[in-house]
Amino acid sequence: MNKSVGIKDVAAAAGVSVTTVSHVLNDVVYARVGVETRERVHEAAQRLGYGPNRLAQALRTQRSGMIGFISEEIATTPHAGRIILGAEETARARGYNLMIINSTSTSSQDSRESDVADLLDRQVDGILYATMYHRKLAVPKNLVGLPAVLVDSEDISHTVSSVIPDEIGGARSAVQTLIDAGHTRIGMLNNTDDVPATHSRLRAFKDTLANAGLPFHEELVQSEHSEVPGGYQAALRLLKPQSRPTAVFCYNDRMAMGAYRAAGELGLRIPDDISFVGFDNQQLIAENLYPALTTVALPHYEMGAWATENLIDAIEGKTDLHLFAAHPTALPCPMVLRDSVGSPKHKDASSRAAPDSPTHANT
């Protein structure tokens, strides 16, 4: 289709050999080529619109400049997009391209391995393996040993390096935001799934209360399936008049959405009667709820970028990924402040405006 111009066309046009063209175009250090010849070559390449055939280049140099990206359920979560974006942008900035393969969280170990094999046949220089939510994972056998980074998941056997969100730090900031606003009776809507986030966020919740000298009440933690209906149900239980908290830390934005409805039905105004803080920063929800939801952002873009940056460093021999393999790298989850947090009405009437004490940083 495209009668692609090759290096030999440039060579012919410039009246030199292909090797010379290769040398000048690649700025080979040890190559001694006259200035004038260099110019002739450049001019010819320019004029012909020459671009190197990356395939041939890859074959010869044993380096494809391609990174394989395996993602579970690319489509089911909007988050995946930001991981891909982070990975793609940093890859391209360094001269690499992304080859994408979709997997499913339910697919067999065999099919995962063949996904990797597929990419290996394509001679990718390294592999990024992304899951749709933070969890522990048994990596495909043929993944170990090659340059690879897990995104948003941890390798059970700790042989492959990985990058994850700092759940603890994020949850701590969320709760601290509530405390800073003057709340002393804080509830939590938690998930029922046995995933790392469930435990980390609860732990951070307890720790942060303790650090602030606040008591922990078992009945102020209500758990349900981490979707809107679950948030609604759990909030209904949590917001019963007799034991009602003045602020609620929600496992995620979807549960917060359910909680908004519960609050509405109970005649509670947000944030006057009750404050909420979510987790995930799902734009579609957090920005559009009324009032807009203060929440914790998951660093998807950053994880994609970090993973790619380090993968390429490893490919180029600048880093040894094994150094990272033992412990996943945790990236900070920044707060995004919106309108769902206010000061409690009763009790501590001391702090009305948001105090200027900074939110706890999550190192």
Add this chain to the structure above:
Amino acid sequence: MNKSVGIKDVAAAAGVSVTTVSHVLNDVVYARVGVETRERVHEAAQRLGYGPNRLAQALRTQRSGMIGFISEEIATTPHAGRIILGAEETARARGYNLMIINSTSTSSQDSRESDVADLLDRQVDGILYATMYHRKLAVPKNLVGLPAVLVDSEDISHTVSSVIPDEIGGARSAVQTLIDAGHTRIGMLNNTDDVPATHSRLRAFKDTLANAGLPFHEELVQSEHSEVPGGYQAALRLLKPQSRPTAVFCYNDRMAMGAYRAAGELGLRIPDDISFVGFDNQQLIAENLYPALTTVALPHYEMGAWATENLIDAIEGKTDLHLFAAHPTALPCPMVLRDSVGSPKHKDASSRAAPDSPTHANT
């Protein structure tokens, strides 16, 4: 890193030449190889875990088996994921892989062209160009002439084939759903942007009313920016007591979300007092609003799949894409029925349950 086994390793192991290995592994028709030799080769390949080097293969055959996928703002919309998913799954089913490049809707024409050039240097066999919402587009110059399909957008000059959603049909079904439920006074919340969808959906709205013998009232169409706040504002105007419709067709789910809030503040219950139907089927919103929103789905997965299927057909010479270039292919937008549509209370008390007359098909 991976001491990859090559065809020559297999040849040595089987005691034959590389030519023979190539012949048997590729089932070359004209190759004459004894049955027993075939087996030896297969066995050796299996045992060594041989997989062909796709790069070398591509170099020789001038066919890379790679499809370039350029997407604007991969991350900003959850829809993109479904297009990619559709494309990836059908590509893989046919032995191709996707190479992804992210672009931005604001990037210069030059940078778009260099995106294409990048892919061309990689020797992709064809290119998929996806936009994040349905619109008309000036395609990069170097895209024309090669196998390419536009996804969710149309080429201004009609030289590149494209696949888009059937806006008209989808909007028609939406309005018809309302009519079938017994509504006679129907409003619309429209977008203010000058994009194809704005005009098509409004036209379909009018046409469908006319077909049903219903009058069109100018004041029952309110337009705003197509986001939640816009929907809220427009709905506030539309739902004024004196001229209030009993059902509303919303430009998209986000505007519907805003309209839900307006209805709530006005003390209107959905769907008892007012019915809504949205557009886009943004799961996060449509499923989670209360009550869940009846809406029209955009065929993102299907467009990705269609585009890929036809692109590959073109690459393999089974189709001539030029046949499609003149007019974009429109894929149906199916209704997804949830709980936001009911029958009007006053007036026509005739039909209470949803009538069994089928929704208008959108061919």
Add this chain to the structure above:
DNA sequence: GGACGTGGGAGACCAATGAACAAGTCGGTT
């Protein structure tokens, strides 16, 4: 004994890279 069929191999080729080497130039030395 020549034509034909069967089984399989040699070697060019795809578009690049890179090590080794060759032709031309020039300064200095004897």
Add this chain to the structure above:
DNA sequence: AACCGACTTGTTCATTGGTCTCCCACGTCC
């Protein structure tokens, strides 16, 4: 004045992992 060695400036050739077009060897059959 002739020779030598060092530089400059490119070129040749092998290589990467496959594919594919001949071509060859060996039997067999008429």
